[in-house]
Amino acid sequence: MIFTIAGKELRALFNAPLAWVVLAVLQVILAWIFLVSLDRYIGLQPQLVQYPNPPGVTEFIVAPLFGSGAVVLLMLVPLLSMRLIAEERRNQTLTLLISAPVSMTEIVLGKFLGLVLFLFAVVALMGVMALSLLAGGKLDFGLLAANVIGLTLLGGAFAAIGLYISALTANPVIAAVATLASLLVLWIVNMGAPDPGSPLHLISLMKHYESFAKGVIDTGDLAYYVLLIALFLLLAARRLDRDRLAS
Numbered sequence: 364m365i366f367t368i369a370g371k372e373l374r375a376l377f378n379a380p381l382a383w384v385v386l387a388v389l390q391v392i393l394a395w396i397f398l399v400s401l402d403r404y405i406g407l408q409p410q411l412v413q414y415p416n417p418p419g420v421t422e423f424i425v426a427p428l429f430g431s432g433a434v435v436l437l438m439l440v441p442l443l444s445m446r447l448i449a450e451e452r453r454n455q456t457l458t459l460l461i462s463a464p465v466s467m468t469e470i471v472l473g474k475f476l477g478l479v480l481f482l483f484a485v486v487a488l489m490g491v492m493a494l495s496l497l498a499g500g501k502l503d504f505g506l507l508a509a510n511v512i513g514l515t516l517l518g519g520a521f522a523a524i525g526l527y528i529s530a531l532t533a534n535p536v537i538a539a540v541a542t543l544a545s546l547l548v549l550w551i552v553n554m555g556a557p558d559p560g561s562p563l564h565l566i567s568l569m570k571h572y573e574s575f576a577k578g579v580i581d582t583g584d585l586a587y588y589v590l591l592i593a594l595f596l597l598l599a600a601r602r603l604d605r606d607r608l609a610s
Contacts, residue, residue, distance in 0.1 A: 364465050368473025369480065376443065376481050385442065389435060389485060396431045397492050400424040421503035425493045426576055429510040432489050433572060436482065436518050437546050443481065444525025445539035447474045448599070452533040457606065467603040471596050475519075475526055482518040486511060506578035513575020516588040520568060521546055523595035530602040 376382045404423045451457040460470060493507055525542040532538050546568070553567035564570045571584040 364469045365473045365476060368465075368470060369476035372447070372474050372477025373480055376477065381442070382481070385439060386485070389439065390488060392435060393428065393432060393489060393492065397424065397428050400427055401496075419503060420496050420500050421493070421506045424496065425502070425507055426510060426578075428489060428492065429514050430576055432486070432514055433517055436485070436514070436521055437550060438543070439485075440478075440482070440518065440521035440525050441539040441542040441546070443478060444522055444529055444542060445535040446529070447478065447526050448530040448603075449532050449535045449538040453535065461603055461607040467600045467607065470603060471526065471600045475522055475596055478522045478526070479515075479519050482522060483515055486514050486518065489514075503578070509575045509578045509580050512580060513572055513584075516575075516585070516592075517568065517572050520588050520591050520595075523592040523599075524549075527595040527599040527602070530599045 401420075401424055404420060448457065451460055461467065490507070490511055493502065496502060524545055525538070528542045528545065529535070529538040532541070549566065549568045551567075551569065553563040553570050565587075571587045574581045574584050
């Protein structure tokens with residue numbers, strides 16, 4: 364049932380003009396960033412060859428591309444997650460959904476999986492851009508894989524938070540604004556903490572993404588994203604359980 368719900372959500376995304384417009388705009392932005400970085404890298408070749416260990420195309424082009432992709436997803440996910448449950452509530456179809464012979468956990472996981480698959484398509488397109496560099500050079504596949512994993516987990520965390528906030532309201536616009544505000548807070552929460560041991564670093568989405576951007580897959584960062592995703596999915600399921608009991 365989870366995959367059935369995920370397939371329904373994925374079809375709904377691709378049937379909506381918004382998703383195609385967002386994808387098109389996103390690819391234009393990322394392609395522009397990619398080409399500008401490539402042009403700059405080619406222009407700096409005479410200077411780079413003078414260094415004993417000059418950065419390769421993966422460090423100079425691919426890692427910054429995925430970093431830019433993280434910021435773009437921060438802006439994109441609230442637009443995509445706002446309708447997941449809020450629209451069901453606004454259209455008064457939520458009662459039919461929660462009264463169906465399916466658990467709230469399956470509903471939440473299905474909607475979450477559908478959105479994550481859409482986001483992974485965005486990450487995969489960025490990976491294709493990176494692989495195109497093989498036509499004229501070599502790639503650090505370890506660094507590329509770490510960036511793909513990190514951005515996928517980050518997108519999953521964005522989606523889980525957006526799904527939970529969407530479950531709290533019947534207004535998709537409010538859900539989008541609240542999700543964006545929440546993600547921004549979690550993104551920059553550690554910027555005002557000069558102490559490296561500050562607990563604010565433990566909850567910062569940006570801080571935990573930095574190691575992936577550098578090619579390091581840290582188990583602590585993996586655990587952070589997995590637990591964050593699980594927490595907000597659990598909260599969303601409990602919210603729907605309360606709606607079921609109230610109906």
